[in-house]
Amino acid sequence: MARQSISFTPPNDAWLKAQVDSQEFTSKSEVVNDLIRKARKIELIRAKLIAAEQSGFSNQSPEERLAGFHQKARQDGKL
Template identity: 55%
Template structure:
């Protein structure tokens, strides 16, 4: 594991210490690693959504009606349940 040295503002250091004292985490490092994991997951979700939106935009304009789209979505839900 890589070892890093970081400088924190007093409020951030106090917040990290409070997380450890709450017994939710065993150390400040665990808190920081959890925050980084969460940020990475949000970034991956954002990139996935952005990609899906770009794919949708590039697919062109649909001639389907709202009812056509609704029926297709409902049919997919039935297949996945």
């Protein structure tokens, strides 16, 4: 695993220490890695939402969309 040296402001350092003291994490590094994983997941979700918004809007009702999803799943052998 790559090692890095980073500096934190006093409030951020205190928050990191509190996370470790709560025994949810065993080290500040574990807290930072967890935050990075969550940030990466948020980026992925945001990109998917943007792609969905750019694909256009549907005039179908929710029931019609669901029926279409079921039909596609049956065609793909997933239902």
